[in-house]
Amino acid sequence: MIVATAGHVDHGKTLLIRTLTGVDTDRLPEERARGMTIDLGFAYLPASTAATSAVNSIIGFIDVPGHERFVRNMLAGVAGIDFALLVIAADDGPMPQTREHLAILDLLGISRGAVALTKVDRVSAERMEAVSTEIRLLLAPTALAEIPIVPTAAPTGIGIETIRGLLETAHAAVAARQVAGNFRLAIDRSFVLDGAGRVVTGTVYSGSTSVGDRLLIAPVGIEVRVRSIHAQNQVADTAHAGQRCGINLVGSDLRRHQIHRGDWLVAPPLTSSAIRLGARLTLASSEAISMRDRTPVHVHVGAADVGGRVTLLQDRAMAPGETTFATLTLDAPIVAVQGDRFVLRDQSATRTLGGGQILEPVPYPRALTRKRRVPVLAALAQATPSATLDALLDAIPEGVDEVWFLRALNLTEEELVFVRQTAGVVPIALTRGERVLLESSRWERLCGRLCELIDAHHIAEPAQTGLPELELPNLLADCFPKRLVRAAADVLVRDGGLARRAGQLCRPEHQARLTGGEQTLFNRVESELKRHGLQAPALHDMLEPLKTKVEVLRPFVERMARLGRLHQVSKYRFYLPSALRQLALEAESLATRCEGGLFTAAEYRNQTGIGRNVTIEVLEYFDRIGLTQRHGQTRRVRRAIDEIFGGL
Numbered sequence: 001m002i003v004a005t006a007g008h009v010d011h012g013k014t015l016l017i018r019t020l021t022g023v024d025t026d027r028l029p030e031e032r033a034r035g036m037t038i039d040l041g042f043a044y045l046p047a048s049t050a051a052t053s054a055v056n057s058i059i060g061f062i063d064v065p066g067h068e069r070f071v072r073n074m075l076a077g078v079a080g081i082d083f084a085l086l087v088i089a090a091d092d093g094p095m096p097q098t099r100e101h102l103a104i105l106d107l108l109g110i111s112r113g114a115v116a117l118t119k120v121d122r123v124s125a126e127r128m129e130a131v132s133t134e135i136r137l138l139l140a141p142t143a144l145a146e147i148p149i150v151p152t153a154a155p156t157g158i159g160i161e162t163i164r165g166l167l168e169t170a171h172a173a174v175a176a177r178q179v180a181g182n183f184r185l186a187i188d189r190s191f192v193l194d195g196a197g198r199v200v201t202g203t204v205y206s207g208s209t210s211v212g213d214r215l216l217i218a219p220v221g222i223e224v225r226v227r228s229i230h231a232q233n234q235v236a237d238t239a240h241a242g243q244r245c246g247i248n249l250v251g252s253d254l255r256r257h258q259i260h261r262g263d264w265l266v267a268p269p270l271t272s273s274a275i276r277l278g279a280r281l282t283l284a285s286s287e288a289i290s291m292r293d294r295t296p297v298h299v300h301v302g303a304a305d306v307g308g309r310v311t312l313l314q315d316r317a318m319a320p321g322e323t324t325f326a327t328l329t330l331d332a333p334i335v336a337v338q339g340d341r342f343v344l345r346d347q348s349a350t351r352t353l354g355g356g357q358i359l360e361p362v363p364y365p366r367a368l369t370r371k372r373r374v375p376v377l378a379a380l381a382q383a384t385p386s387a388t389l390d391a392l393l394d395a396i397p398e399g400v401d402e403v404w405f406l407r408a409l410n411l412t413e414e415e416l417v418f419v420r421q422t423a424g425v426v427p428i429a430l431t432r433g434e435r436v437l438l439e440s441s442r443w444e445r446l447c448g449r450l451c452e453l454i455d456a457h458h459i460a461e462p463a464q465t466g467l468p469e470l471e472l473p474n475l476l477a478d479c480f481p482k483r484l485v486r487a488a489a490d491v492l493v494r495d496g497g498l499a500r501r502a503g504q505l506c507r508p509e510h511q512a513r514l515t516g517g518e519q520t521l522f523n524r525v526e527s528e529l530k531r532h533g534l535q536a537p538a539l540h541d542m543l544e545p546l547k548t549k550v551e552v553l554r555p556f557v558e559r560m561a562r563l564g565r566l567h568q569v570s571k572y573r574f575y576l577p578s579a580l581r582q583l584a585l586e587a588e589s590l591a592t593r594c595e596g597g598l599f600t601a602a603e604y605r606n607q608t609g610i611g612r613n614v615t616i617e618v619l620e621y622f623d624r625i626g627l628t629q630r631h632g633q634t635r636r637v638r639r640a641i642d643e644i645f646g647g648l
Helices: 013-022 027-032 068-078 096-107 125-139 160-174 370-380 385-396 402-409 413-423 440-460 469-476 481-492 515-530 541-545 550-563 577-593 599-607 612-624 639-646
Strands: 004-005 041-045 058-063 083-089 113-118 150-151 183-191 197-206 206-209 214-218 222-231 234-236 238-242 244-250 264-266 274-284 295-303 305-314 323-334 341-346 352-360 425-429 433-438 499-501 505-506 567-570 573-575 628-631 636-637
Touching: 004 013, 004 068, 004 096, 013 041, 013 058, 013 083, 013 113, 013 160, 058 068, 068 096, 068 295, 068 305, 083 096, 083 160, 083 295, 096 125, 096 341, 113 125, 113 160, 125 150, 150 160, 160 599, 206 222, 222 238, 274 370, 295 323, 295 352, 323 370, 352 370, 370 385, 385 413, 385 433, 402 413, 402 433, 413 425, 425 440, 425 481, 433 440, 440 469, 440 481, 440 505, 469 481, 469 505, 481 499, 499 639, 515 541, 515 550, 541 550, 550 567, 550 573, 567 577, 567 612, 573 577, 577 599, 577 612, 577 636, 577 639, 599 612, 612 628, 612 636
Parallel strands: 004 058, 004 083, 083 113, 113 150
Antiparallel strands: 041 058, 183 197, 183 264, 197 244, 206 238, 214 222, 214 264, 222 234, 222 244, 274 323, 274 352, 295 305, 295 341, 305 323, 341 352, 425 433, 499 505, 567 573, 628 636
8 A cells, every 4th residue: 555645844744654664754965954855755664454465565655745846746746646644733724735735635536544633732622623623624525525533743652553553444455456457657766776777666556567577668668677676665576556666677778768757667558658638627616717728737647747738628618616528738748548647737836726537548549529529538437448438339339449449448458358248349350450349239230231232232233243342331321431341341251251353242152144245245345355455445446346336335334344344444444353453463563662662653654564644544543442542642552452353
């Protein structure tokens, strides 16, 4: 368990910890000279409650500064704690920093704690009673409303055993804290020890790590290895959520980079950072004026303090005490996960404005309008991953990006499998390597609808090879996005339920049949196109060899294109599927030899030997059907050839 002090300067926080643990947490010479805590101090107390190991039987203390000039340091200490020890002197009563520290604890969602009413040996019983009443009123609107108030006097030992008993009871309740998610530690100190090297210290927020593991310093991305671990001031083989740890690191890049308070030590899946965070924000009720859109602030997350601005996702200013969804746009990237608490202070860092929860720690991969962002943030505010996924599928019915969901909620692969099963969803692979999570029933409905469309088309147009694949998204646009339709077609083809033939989808057993006259004319057209190879002639150049007229040939070849027997690459040029497939193979071959897979029209013309005008027509057709993608004067192959042309 990790305990942090809070309270006004000179109310006895450091003395109380020294009395409990025997450790003076004022480690800096300036602190000892001035008799005032400036930076975070640390101490440990062995607990008598039964625990699974010596490490887990240790209570860790973080002593924070009480002066208003050092609230930034205080915030770095109280993030991620289990228990708050609010220290209030009986002679002074609640003071300005008492109120601000209490507001910060409440914004961070801390609900376990106790009030140490110090210096009771200096006041009368009446004064102690009056201050206790004042404290209870102060606590009433917060999550700490019901915590006990313990009269104490450290020099004489009054109340110390009571405080120790409360800590022992609380420790027993949190000792079995669940270790879930990927490892991450909020770094609050970094230093070099002679003979050991770089050491970072901080609170472990999630997961676990062991000696020998490879981790990353985020957001800079330095790769390191764990050489040794001190957890709760004890040598350990592992560190896990709920502990204060010092971790000795080794890595080739450590000497070239500075590690700062506010950085994170994380498992590789958590290395991604962001400067735009979706959040649920509460403006402190003590604020005198409303918060306007684009208000400049200091954002405190974990041990980090980053400047930024607040964008409100509502059309008016935010009233004191109000809660709303917002976007935090930061001056520097930070590492966060869904559910992390944050505190906002004003631009001059002299006043706490409010705080809340990070809901969207990394932006969703696809752009969302403001109207769609609010339901997504509401979904991310759910209490469990399964409930979150259920709500997200309502907000994003086309499927939730799996990689983003995994990262945002800090889930391991094993945890994601459990969430998928609980929520009744399936992972769907899209054509660009993306994977989305989709309700099983919705996926089954899409696949069934595709098969129904193909069957109906075979009945209505038995002479056609199948239904042109490019038409499918339009037929299903009201219900399913194009990328899901394409994914469903891929799965059905792979599983044998459908087949691809010349850019059309059909049942594997379906055979298109032409009338005798149509077949004769098609054989003549096919022979003429084969004679020209990859350089298909324009429509008017085929009239003389075929001894026919344009008013006969044009509607015929256009119908053959609809049947899948030909491909119409431009208004007057048609290709046999086999020839067009060969041209696609030439594009694929060329792309593999070009830097970055990008090639020009001139390079493609030289590769194929076809004319310039035909080259442009063919490449523009490839762009339309999704085989290639244009980037300025170059193109790249974006889909597998078999996905377009099937097994021809």
